[in-house]
Amino acid sequence: xxxxxxxxxxxxxxxxxxxxxxxxxxxxxxxxxxxxxxxxxxxxxxxxxxxxxxxxxxxxxxxxxxxxxxxxxxxxxxxxxxxxxxxxxxxxxxxxxxxxxxxxxxxxxxxxxxxxxxxxxxxxxxxxxxxxxxxxxxxxxxxxxxxxxxxxxxxxxxxxxxxxxxxxxxxxxxxxxxxxxxxxxxxxxxxxxxxxxxxxxxxxxxxxxxxxxxxxxxxxxxxxxxxxxxxxxxxxxxxxxxxxxxxxxxxxxxxxxxxxxxxxxxxxxxxxxxxxxxxxxxxxxxxxxxxxxxxxxxxxxxxxxxxxxxxxxxxxxxxxxxxxxxxxxxxxxxxxxxxxxxxxxxxxxxxxxxxxxxxxxxxxxxxxxxxxxxxxxxxxxxxxxxxxxxxxxxxxxxxxxxxxxxx
Numbered sequence: 001x002x003x004x005x006x007x008x009x010x011x012x013x014x015x016x017x018x019x020x021x022x023x024x025x026x027x028x029x030x031x032x033x034x035x036x037x038x039x040x041x042x043x044x045x046x047x048x049x050x051x052x053x054x055x056x057x058x059x060x061x062x063x064x065x066x067x068x069x070x071x072x073x074x075x076x077x078x079x080x081x082x083x084x085x086x087x088x089x090x091x092x093x094x095x096x097x098x099x100x101x102x103x104x105x106x107x108x109x110x111x112x113x114x115x116x117x118x119x120x121x122x123x124x125x126x127x128x129x130x131x132x133x134x135x136x137x138x139x140x141x142x143x144x145x146x147x148x149x150x151x152x153x154x155x156x157x158x159x160x161x162x163x164x165x166x167x168x169x170x171x172x173x174x175x176x177x178x179x180x181x182x183x184x185x186x187x188x189x190x191x192x193x194x195x196x197x198x199x200x201x202x203x204x205x206x207x208x209x210x211x212x213x214x215x216x217x218x219x220x221x222x223x224x225x226x227x228x229x230x231x232x233x234x235x236x237x238x239x240x241x242x243x244x245x246x247x248x249x250x251x252x253x254x255x256x257x258x259x260x261x262x263x264x265x266x267x268x269x270x271x272x273x274x275x276x277x278x279x280x281x282x283x284x285x286x287x288x289x290x291x292x293x294x295x296x297x298x299x300x301x302x303x304x305x306x307x308x309x310x311x312x313x314x315x316x317x318x319x320x321x322x323x324x325x326x327x328x329x330x331x332x333x334x335x336x337x338x339x340x341x342x343x344x345x346x347x348x349x350x351x352x353x354x355x356x357x358x359x360x361x362x363x364x365x366x367x368x369x370x371x372x373x374x375x376x377x378x379x380x381x382x383x384x385x386x387x388x389x390x391x392x393x394x395x396x397x398x399x400x401x402x403x404x405x406x407x
Contacts, residue, residue, distance in 0.1 A: 008127060019148040025180055026148075026263070031173065047367070051359050066122070070200075071194045134286070153261060215346050222350055233354070280293065295388060298387040
């Protein structure tokens with residue numbers, strides 16, 4: 001029991017540290033790349049390749065974690081995060097930045113990237129079982145959202161303070177990126193203390209099933225679910241947090257401090273709202289919760305660029321985030337509960353990675369839109385419309401397949 005509690009604390013601490021780093025990176029990453037002299041097309045391509053590289057690396061790590069070692073794979077992910085942070089600080093060579101973006105772990109979205117989420121959640125399910133998994137994941141996501149909020153606030157106001165202290169804007173961004181690399185080192189140290197309690201105990205006999213990427217019994221279900229999640233993520237890729245920050249900067253000339261405050265508020269609202277997911281799911285079911293909290297948030301997303309000023313646009317963004325993330329812990333617990341114990345990291349990894357692949361294709365399109373003043377609001381319309389299609393497809397395909405034991 002001591003080891004179990006320690007492992008839970010370590011996994012929650014790792015999530016908190018990592019999302020803090022992702023939060024501050026999302027505020028300054030595009031601004032930093034712009035300061036390096038990259039144009040919108042180059043930035044869009046780099047973000048797209050970042051997400052593609054993350055998907056490929058994460059696919060290999062998560063589909064091997066259950067078979068070999070979840071702990072070792074988490075440590076490997078921390079090494080890749082540290083490497084990315086260091087290289088982005090020390091070079092302005094575009095080719096090297098692209099290579100690093102593909103190989104390393106960089107989060108331009110302000111959300112979870114890399115192999116960590118899938119392996120950590122499989123480990124938590126291993127330790128605690130699937131009962132009340134939605135509630136556990138809600139707290140896990142709240143820790144991440146709160147950390148990402150603080151990270152966004154840290155980036156915005158740290159940049160302001162560093163400039164007042166005499167640092168150039170570029171140097172200020174480099175200092176914050178150095179903190180990102182240090183976070184990777186901290187994760188490396190944390191993961192060293194994980195016990196064997198997080199590893200798979202029962203490997204099923206799968207001789208009669210052809211394995212695909214670590215899946216056996218649940219292949220068809222995971223593939224169908226993954227395709228829908230990819231559509232949702234493709235839509236979300238149009239308005240990742242870095243792009244939202246950049247849009248507010250271009251549209252309303254908002255300084256980094258105000259940007260950080262706005263993103264702090266929306267991430268905090270998103271995190272707190274996830275705690276309501278369990279109660280809603282108990283009453284209406286997992287799939288209904290995923291769909292009917294997500295649909296109105298997408299309408300609000302479409303309304304953001306139609307607002308006449310910064311106050312109304314910010315208010316609409318906050319309202320959107322108050323309900324847009326309620327589906328997250330439900331979706332994660334639902335995926336874990338659908339599969340066998342020795343498929344969990346693979347299933348979670350594949351669904352998350354298809355989301356990364358989907359999300360990787362759209363930022364480059366948004367980059368084209370952002371480069372033209374006439375089209376800078378199109379990412380919001382594309383994202384909201386496609387997400388509504390995803391919600392309807394999810395409901396009609398999975399409304400009869402629920403998992404009551406995870407609520």
